Amino acid sequence: MPVTDHARLSVAPMMDWTDRHCRAFHRVLSRQVLLYTEMVTSAALVRGGAVELLDFDAAEHPVALQLGGSDPAELAEATAMAVARGYAEVNLNVGCPSDRVQSGCFGAVLMERPALVADCVAAMIAAAGDVPVTVKCRIGVDDQDPATVLPDFLSRIRDAGVSRVAIHARKAWLQGLSPKENREVPPLDYALVHGMAERFENMHLSINGGIASLDDVATQLGRMDGVMVGRAAYHDPAAILLEADSRIFGMPDSCPDRATAALRMLPHLERHIDGGGKPGHVTRHMLGLFAGLPGARAWRRTLSEGAARPGAGAEILTEALAQVTAQAA
Template identity: 65%
Template sequence: MCLNSNAKLAYRFSIAPMMDWTDRHCRYFHRLMSRHALLYTEMVTAPALVRGGALHLLDYNPEEHPVAVQLGGSDPAELAAATGFCVERGYDEVNLNVGCPSDRVQSGAFGAVLMKSPDLVADCVSAMQEAAGDVPVTVKCRIGVDDQEAAEVLPEFLRKMQAAGIGRITVHARKAWLDGLSPKENRDIPPLDYPLVHEMKRVFPDIHLSINGGIASLDMVEAELAHMDGVMVGRAAYHQPYDILGDADQRIFSDARACLSREEVVFAMEDYIGRHVAAGGKLAQITKHMLGLFAGQPGARRWKRVLSEGAHKEGAGFALVQEALPR
């Protein structure tokens, strides 16, 4: 599967980049439930790749396509070099993070703090596009930060991105408060402003705009697609993956093929888990992403308990996963 074969289809629905969550094991697991959703890596910082040589951070499974990599950084030359590494490895898209509010990101002068420096962001994405060639470069941003007036800041930011040649942007429909709120609080406390993001689609009809933030069900995804070009789902897709991804291909992408059942998804992970454990990996590195598979179903509590208590133990393998299955 290759994103470029049907780019507009994949852009309709994506799973957000989430630090410590959307690693390669998570993405492989999610891909079993949806053939079409666009999957994003955790944010990878450009300095880690360019200065630190940590190219292993770009490893992924070929089965993950369509898959996009998200970069963090604020130096155009460094981001261009990092983009080159991503393109060499075959990613379908390179995304620039202009939305993460963590202290670590602020200290590196990138993430949401870049909403205050749209001209610098424009320089960054211009350099990235030159390095990316035919691979799309995109941006994920907030509606503003701190005391900025979002209704003024966001359209100006989008204009500068459009002038820099960016054709697709995902907007997290909350401000980021860089002073006074933790990263966790920034995911919940700032109010959502869907109407503002909807208005941006009317103002910028030529930009492919996706909305992110607070999307908790496929019903909400379908409702937002009435206003927007695409929808990005974050925590709900992680904590209730089957509820979000299980019917997505049929409902969002009009693919009549049946999705795997929850239990079929488990057994489809068997070979992957076996290879990982045989190579010296820990079962828990994979199963931590699978804990929500049976959310809301009979046996869900036991499934989580058996995996949480046993997957970290020496020698744990797929037999434990089978034992945990709801009965």
């Protein structure tokens, strides 16, 4: 299946959340959903030599790398590195509103520099070969008029060669709101993004922001080519991902239930611990597996306390699952 088909539903790149352990867990829940890395800066790869940031397991496929940066030549070099590592897609971040990102002149602040973004993606496409280069953006920033800014932005990057974009249906306020507030406070404008899907019918546009259930995903797919889910897929992953393969992709579901998903993470957890890693690096991403169900609190508590226990091993996962099973009975 081409990566564009997998983009019918994707899990958004989220800093400090969508690391390789999170992606391994999400892949247990769904074989078809497109997964993204945390944002990696082109400077860290090209100038910092932090190539370990590109590490991923083949079992995570299809997986896309998100890059942050604003230097076309540097982004092209980072893209070539990603392609050599086997990523299915390279995505440019034009949506993150954090102060650190602004100071580096990348992320949402680039909504104010569409010509530079066009230069960046053109350079990335030239370096990517057959691997698609995509963009994740906002509808605008600060006092920009999204109805004017967004279509101009999409036109420019389309003319530079981009055919797939994920649009967070909120403005980003670069001054006055924290990154967390920027994910919640600016109002969602789904109608504007739906209008872009109609206007740019030759582009594959995904909508992002405030989508909290698989029913929401299905509804949005009535208007959009794709849907990107962020926090909901992290805090209640089974609700979004467990039936996604059948409901969204028309394929058999890869995992029958939450308990099976937990058990299928045991080999990954054991390998991580055997390699000197801490169990909490893995289990922190699994805390929401039983969200809203009997035993969910005991599951979270057992995993959290167990991960902090000196010498803890993979047994904390089966201990936590036993707590859920007991309460569900």
